[in-house]
Amino acid sequence: MKLTHQNILAGAVNSNQYIGNDDSDTEIIPLPLHHAFGLRRLRTNLFLGATVILADGFMFPKVFFDAIEKQGATGICMVPSGFSIVKKLMKDRYIQYFNKLKYIEFGSSPMKLDEKQELAENLPDTRICMHYGLTEAAANIFIEFHEAAGKLHALGKASPNVQVAILSNEGQEKAIGEIGEIVVKGDIQTPGYWKKPELTKKSFIDGWFKTGDLGYKDDEGYVFLSGRKDDVINIGGKKVFPSEIEAALNQHPAVKDSACISISKGDELTGERIKAYLVLKGKEEPTPKELSQFLRGKLEPYKIPQDFQFIRKIPTTSSGKKQRDKLK
Incomplete structure (x- = not known):
């Protein structure tokens, strides 16, 4: 895949324009620089003449806190799974430090709605941005959690100049x-x-x-x-999106995460049927009947999976995106 200097420059200009950072800022970058998000954040800051602090991942949040307290860091870029690690390790202690940040940018994979709401509530004065993008077209949609408080389930609006x-x-x-x-x-x-x-x-x-x-x-x-587009399931000519079913399943108190795929069976009139893979929060294992009943009222009948399987982990990419094809 080709990226021109113009592409790279536009990605930096557009991101800076939306986030509002400038040459006085110091940003913590705990993302690998071989990843498009981490590399873009490095470029955007260098383009401005701002300062960056490179950190080795999310397993040692104290590094972030020291950077904020001792080096005056004003921003950080994160993936949602990285924030989950910080929260798991530090509980609510992250709030007192992240409250001092001017901005946070999230990206690379979806974030749960309750986590977005939690961040917006706990960090009222921090500009919390999240982008949708891809290597071929940088960050092309942005959302800010306070400005779009009622639409946090959206990707956002078009980035500046896009x-x-x-x-x-x-x-x-x-x-x-x-x-x-x-x-x-x-x-x-x-x-x-x-x-x-x-x-x-x-x-x-x-x-x-x-x-x-x-x-x-x-x-x-x-x-x-x-x-x-590749994940769409065809049930009797009706399009079903796995993400919609997964969002409903993840509301079950025993379910930590889920992934849905289609399985084809020659004797099925509908051509395909839906199978759900579930990761549990604890040892409680709901029955298929209980799960089906839970989904009624949340989904149309044809969207409810016919098969359920419990697994230890949903396969994901290094950036946290679900790899449903590996479950087939």
Whole structure:
């Protein structure tokens, strides 16, 4: 995949414009610099002439606290799983230190709604930003937890200097509330893939870069994620998004996390059926019947999984994104 100097510069300019950091700031970067998010944060700060403090991951939160107390750090970039580690190790003690930060940027994977709400409540004076993006098109959507307190389940709105649209497979813009593919346009987007002309051609439509994610817009311009195009499950011609089922399952008091996939069976009239993999919080193991009853009223009947399996861990990428294909 190719990125030009213009792409890199645009990613830095747009992020700084949204977050509002400047050359007086000092940012803690606990992310690996071979990862797009960590590398972008390094570039954005160097572009400004700001100061960075490199930290080795999230397992030693005292490093962050010392940087804030002794070195005057004013910002930090984090992935949601990193914040979960900090909270697990330090409980509520993180609040007194993070309250001194001017900003936090989250990204790379989804964050639970209750964690977003907790952060907004505990850090009233810190600008808490979260981006949606990909290596091919940097951070192209942003949300700030206080400004969008009533819409924290959204991805956010288009980043500065970026256009975001929802298109059909034919390239027609979808109406408000209609699901289509999320596409982006701006100086941040890659010119294409190295020596892969066919993949490059498939990834663009009328100048828009196709993210491969499905979603919709509301009347205020907020973008909502429905799921990956490749993850969509077809039940009797009806599209089902695994993320919707997982969000419902994760509300069960015994469930820590979940991942849903489709399994095909030749004797099924619907062509596919849904299987849910569950990670439990403790030793309590709900029965399939109990789980199905719990989901009634939260989901349409055809979205309720027919199969449930308990596992120790959901496979994820290094940035925390679920790898549902590894469960098939």
